[in-house]
Amino acid sequence: MLEEDAMDKSMKGRSRSLGTWLTSRIRRRMMWTPRVRRNLRSGIFFISLWIIGFLAFNLYPILASLYYSFTEYHILKPKIWIGLANYALVFEDPLFVKALSNTIYMIIFGVSLSIFLSFSCAVLLNLKIRGQSIYRVIYFLPSIVPTVAATLLFLWVLNPQMGFLHTMLGKIGIVGPDWFKDPVWAKPGLIILNLWGMGQGIVIYLSGLQDVPVSLLEAAELDGASWWQRLRYVTIPMVSPITVFLMIMGVIGMFQYFAQAYVFAAGSGQMGGILGSPLHSTLFYSVYLWTVGFMQLNLGYASALAWIMFIVIMISTVLLLRSSRRWAYY
């Protein structure tokens, strides 16, 4: 290993043409001790299953879907190369715009509400009260209920005739909306369902709250800071990296939001339901991608949609991380 390093250093001083670089690489390989070679052999042996998996289940489908996205491809028919036409089609596709705006609606209202409320719940659960650990379990438990069971439960909870939420709202004088038939109320209904399962965000914030140094809070208190000021100027900045993380996860999650919307739409329509019903109000990005790919069997366009999704997720992640440098404290 030492010889290798020495070799590397001596190489640095010389000219850096490709040829010398290559020979240096080859030399370095030749210099590998038997132990390094043995390690390489056993390393590759141990990760061999993963390598096959990476090639077959990651690399191949990435390249294939990129290729499909430049073709007109209906299953069982030959692919026709059409260049960027699928990507251009997006701008003239009213349903794409609808799906994207529905997803953005869920990100703006759903994700931010769920981040705000998870933080509030974490603050509540961090209070020193009796039965704290029981409350923590209660707040967390809904998040592990299987998605389909949770969605079916909420279809029943929000049922405009027999659901308990409707009845409770009625008792305090509010006539609840018809959550599944009214396109205005379908997304808020789904947001309520998401909020019920926000236990993960609560747990993550709670662990963040426990990491806020007590000395900081005490110093602020000694300086006469009120509870609100300590929260605003100490706690919230201290947990801001978690807020960034939850925002990124929220954006990714909303672009992949599928099962809830699927089951919800099936509940709103008669017999099986139509995806995105009522009136395309629950046609989210992944739901639309599914419809194009597996109901219209337009695999080329669906692949383009998947790539647009991937790119949008990447860009928003980078933008969130960049902008967070200004307001988050790492």
Next chain:
Amino acid sequence: MFPKSNRRYKLQKKVKPFLQHILVFTVSLFFLLPFLWMLSTALKSDLDIYRTPPSWLPYDLELVEINGESLPLYTVQIDGMTKELAALEIKRGQGTFVDPADPDAIIEVRMRDAEPILVVRPRWQNFPDALSKAVRTGTGVSFLTYIKNSLTIAFFSIIGTLISCTTAAYGFARLNWPGRDKVFLVVMGTMMLPFQVTMIPMYVVYSKIGWTNSFLPLIVPTFFGNAFIIFLLRQFFLTIPEEMCDAARVDGASEWQIFTRIVLPLSKPVLASVIVFTFLWVWNDFIGPMLYLTDPKLFTLAIGLQDYQGQHNVAWNQLMSASIVFTLPIIVAFFFAQRTFIQGVKLTGLKE
């Protein structure tokens, strides 16, 4: 100055925890009530689920024993008199009743003069009924079939994940080979890849080789590694003292022997976590089975449940009891492995 503020301080010290508790309790109702509603519905009789306004307690028909048979009781209006009678048979708005006090006399009454007598009684029978009910006529498929399918996929996925991820994690944690860290970055990178990107080509491949409508597309990939699990296991393997492995190496043990005889036995807790996570993913997975399974005989619980809901008359009580059966294993697992769940949440989202 002191006594005054001291009194206020004392009062605040008593009232504040109380108000805080009320607040925490009120918010907890939002999380708790849907569970209670699920349980209450699951225990309701068919008659009770469609009553408005709905009640929290499950009601059922009051039964009375006549000649060894339990019959439902009704209040019946006859000739301006109100009587409690047991129904023998109800057909087209016409009911045949008997008086429990005088079981031989049969009375015919129009049903609109009869009102069932309801008492609070949970209907536990919903659970076996929901599980054995044929969901689609003529296929002989029931919820038990779905449970069996979900368990089958979970079993093989757990085995696949254990084999492929423990070996890969060992390769990344315990062996020092050139390029290892760069390859590990690739592993982490695959976590970023949305399922939607790989979904379409994989579907095309699986339909070409005839794997659609079988469990193979759901099971086989688990035998070839999962980035999250590899990461989890690698982090754990790094905490095992290197000296132990070196001692074994000096004694002439091969890497495979070190892996199977030293590292794996020391990793039982983390292997339990891996089993729990894999089970959760398979149990909860919706889009995978939706994509590949078309024959109701192969449906998993996740898609079987929603299929049930698309029918004309949703039997909400049975649907809720089936949902409880679907949810219960996870709740039980949570109480046995709380730490694992919390750790999983902190590392990434629990649900994929």
